[in-house]
Amino acid sequence: SLLDQAANGFKNWKAFSTEILKPAGGGISPKERTPYITFVLGGPGSGKGTQCARIVETFGFTHLSAGDLLRKEISSNSENGSTILNTIKEGKIVPSEVTVKLIKRAIESCENYKFLIDGFPRSEENRKTYERVIGTGPDVVLFFDCPEEEMVKRVLSRNEGRVDDNIDTVKERLKVFTTLNLPVINYYTGKGKLYKINAVGTEEEIFEQVLPVFASWR
Numbered sequence: 001s002l003l004d005q006a007a008n009g010f011k012n013w014k015a016f017s018t019e020i021l022k023p024a025g026g027g028i029s030p031k032e033r034t035p036y037i038t039f040v041l042g043g044p045g046s047g048k049g050t051q052c053a054r055i056v057e058t059f060g061f062t063h064l065s066a067g068d069l070l071r072k073e074i075s076s077n078s079e080n081g082s083t084i085l086n087t088i089k090e091g092k093i094v095p096s097e098v099t100v101k102l103i104k105r106a107i108e109s110c111e112n113y114k115f116l117i118d119g120f121p122r123s124e125e126n127r128k129t130y131e132r133v134i135g136t137g138p139d140v141v142l143f144f145d146c147p148e149e150e151m152v153k154r155v156l157s158r159n160e161g162r163v164d165d166n167i168d169t170v171k172e173r174l175k176v177f178t179t180l181n182l183p184v185i186n187y188y189t190g191k192g193k194l195y196k197i198n199a200v201g202t203e204e205e206i207f208e209q210v211l212p213v214f215a216s217w218r
């Protein structure tokens, strides 16, 4: 599959490994290090959360799911809660200022320095707001590429009691994904930061494609 990625014009591992900093050792506390940020993109049900859990386990990243942060904000009865809930029910995107604030707070309050930011940025506006507020872009971007019918099947059989895992909302989320998230994916492809992963197969088969992206963190 690395060959496939290279053939598709994505950077191959060899080029990548010479370019990123190897994890440094020696007496620096994690918080003093420059954060290493991975954005994890893909449509609803493409398997982002599932693969993030494996990356956490294998490479010690901290997983920040934008959707989870927003759902926590709803259940904490914050002033934005009802706006967030309604937006999620409709399958639309929450205003970037809200989401970026939650991500920033989570990064700052965490001792770790390597992060997976899952389900973000979902729009060019998300991306630009993050860059303005945080000051830098991501180090690497994963994109789980999954056919729509597979995503629908997975979302409708995901049993987490989510208000947005129903056929009507999923249809809207897929539309939003195509119109708003694909431009972000194209942007990072152009930057040479995107790793496209074929998201069809067993969890293990998909993780095999993810492994080389993080090999220097072992």
Ligand SMILES: Nc1ncnc2c1ncn2[C@@H]1O[C@H](COP(=O)(O)OP(=O)(O)O)[C@@H](O)[C@H]1O
Pocket (backbone or CB within 6 Å): 042, 043, 044, 045, 046, 047, 048, 049, 050, 051, 154, 155, 157, 158, 159, 199, 200, 201, 202, 203, 206
């Ligand atoms: N490779 C896979 N094959 C089949 N089902 C999967 C696979 N990976 C994840 N799932 C299931 O599909 C659903 C959506 O996965 P999830 O990781 O929550 O995706 P996302 O975070 O992208 O929406 C979950 O119920 C999960 O258990």
Ligand SMILES: Nc1ccn([C@H]2C[C@H](O)[C@@H](COP(=O)(O)OP(=O)(O)O)O2)c(=O)n1
Pocket (backbone or CB within 6 Å): 042, 043, 044, 045, 046, 048, 049, 065, 066, 067, 068, 070, 087, 088, 091, 092, 093, 094, 095, 099, 118, 119, 120, 121, 122, 126, 164, 173
């Ligand atoms: N950057 C983001 C991420 C999520 N949201 C909202 C809108 C999304 O449909 C919901 C759910 O996102 P989540 O990443 O948990 O969904 P999936 O794991 O892709 O199924 O949250 C958002 O508005 N902005």
Ligand SMILES: [Mg+2]
Pocket (backbone or CB within 6 Å): 048, 049, 065, 067, 119
């Ligand atoms: Mg998810």
